[in-house]
Amino acid sequence: MPIKNRFAELLGEITAWRRDIHAHPELLFDTHRTSALVAEKLKEFGCDEVTTGIGRTGVVGVIKGKTTHSGKVIGLRADMDALPILEATGLDYASKTPGAMHACGHDGHTAMLLGAAKYLAETRNFDGTVVVIFQPAEEGGGGGREMVNDGLMDRWNIQEVYGMHNMPGLPVGEFAIRPGALLASADEFDITVVGKGGHAAQPHDAIDTTLVASHIVVALQSIASRNVDPLKQVVVSVCTFRTETDSYNVIPQTVLLRGTVRALDPDVRDLAEGRVMAIAGATAEAFGARAEVNYQRGYPVTVNTPENTEFAADVAEAVAGHVIRDVSPLMAGEDFSFMLEERPGAYMMLGNGDGAMVHHPEYNFNDEAIPAGCSWFAELVERRMKSA
Numbered sequence: 001m002p003i004k005n006r007f008a009e010l011l012g013e014i015t016a017w018r019r020d021i022h023a024h025p026e027l028l029f030d031t032h033r034t035s036a037l038v039a040e041k042l043k044e045f046g047c048d049e050v051t052t053g054i055g056r057t058g059v060v061g062v063i064k065g066k067t068t069h070s071g072k073v074i075g076l077r078a079d080m081d082a083l084p085i086l087e088a089t090g091l092d093y094a095s096k097t098p099g100a101m102h103a104c105g106h107d108g109h110t111a112m113l114l115g116a117a118k119y120l121a122e123t124r125n126f127d128g129t130v131v132v133i134f135q136p137a138e139e140g141g142g143g144g145r146e147m148v149n150d151g152l153m154d155r156w157n158i159q160e161v162y163g164m165h166n167m168p169g170l171p172v173g174e175f176a177i178r179p180g181a182l183l184a185s186a187d188e189f190d191i192t193v194v195g196k197g198g199h200a201a202q203p204h205d206a207i208d209t210t211l212v213a214s215h216i217v218v219a220l221q222s223i224a225s226r227n228v229d230p231l232k233q234v235v236v237s238v239c240t241f242r243t244e245t246d247s248y249n250v251i252p253q254t255v256l257l258r259g260t261v262r263a264l265d266p267d268v269r270d271l272a273e274g275r276v277m278a279i280a281g282a283t284a285e286a287f288g289a290r291a292e293v294n295y296q297r298g299y300p301v302t303v304n305t306p307e308n309t310e311f312a313a314d315v316a317e318a319v320a321g322h323v324i325r326d327v328s329p330l331m332a333g334e335d336f337s338f339m340l341e342e343r344p345g346a347y348m349m350l351g352n353g354d355g356a357m358v359h360h361p362e363y364n365f366n367d368e369a370i371p372a373g374c375s376w377f378a379e380l381v382e383r384r385m386k387s388a
């Protein structure tokens with residue numbers, strides 16, 4: 001089963017949607033135009049149900065098969081938001097909003113899922129129900145989490161979920177995936193070291209926060225080298241070290257440290273969080289200072305369920321001829337992880353060919369990937385919920 005012929009016919013139409021969305025990028029939850037366009041298209045396709053306002057600006061469409069005896073419900077998800085980047089592609093359909101750009105290809109994800117929805121609503125050649133999920137605010141806002149908190153999974157009885165991200169560097173239209181952790185958790189911490197300010201010439205009357213903070217920075221690197229199993233991955237990066245003055249002779253009262261923790265294993269993530277808290281607190285205390293730690297959990301690890309991953313890879317192999325089943329994990333984060341925490345499923349990478357990386361001002365989604373992406377979504381449904 002290569003590319004479905006219908007998607008070759010629909011390619012011009014889907015490409016036009018993609019380019020229209022590209023020209024009108026919207027950030028975070030402000031995907032008002034895009035959400036309205038998606039909802040309008042889903043109604044036009046004849047979806048059985050279209051609901052807006054899930055997770056603020058998310059859109060959900062329901063497509064029932066010719067029969068629904070199987071009782072199966074599959075969720076297919078795309079993200080709709082853009083990035084705060086000034087576009088430098090020079091395309092004739094480049095962003096009309098200076099400072100906003102579809103530099104992560106979410107315009108392509110949305111257009112491909114719309115294409116699949118159109119085909120599935122036309123053919124309904126399956127026994128069960130498809131829920132198409134269009135989420136805002138993937139780029140840092142947690143739109144996936146908001147949709148889950150709005151009852152997405154229970155309200156539509158979704159049993160398994162699938163999503164897809166384009167991948168520059170992988171040949172166009174090819175697929176890559178791995179079971180287990182595909183993308184990292186991404187957490188942030190602020191550590192405020194509070195000591196006792198004073199004259200640099202009389203350190204014995206002060207509690208030197210720069211010295212305390214320096215010990216904390218060094219000790220935090222022992223998490224990766226001494227606490228975490230060397231066969232597992234963690235990144236602890238301190239990216240900000242800020243005193244309150246630029247002076248030569250004042251011991252600062254406080255120092256701010258800021259950084260990120262990335263992990264591919266929920267247990268490693270828990271361990272690292274605990275160690276950041278303990279190391280900061282105990283190191284400060286050892287010097288008579290105090291550390292106020294604010295540890296913010298961001299996106300969880302994106303964990304592909306093995307059985308669903310194998311199935312998704314088989315479908316990709318059928319569509320493209322072959323599939324990479326053991327792609328290396330990436331330390332980037334992804335908020336489809338919140339949906340995968342709720343239900344089994346898999347996140348697939350789709351080749352975008354050569355060209356700029358995502359989040360680069362010259363990046364562009366490759367329209368040649370559309371038939372493969374749409375076919376993968378549609379074939380997932382038709383295979384998982386085969387008509388009798």
Ligand SMILES: [Zn+2]
Pocket residue numbers: 103104139358359
């Ligand atoms: Zn991105």
Ligand SMILES: [Zn+2]
Pocket residue numbers: 104105106138165
């Ligand atoms: Zn993205």
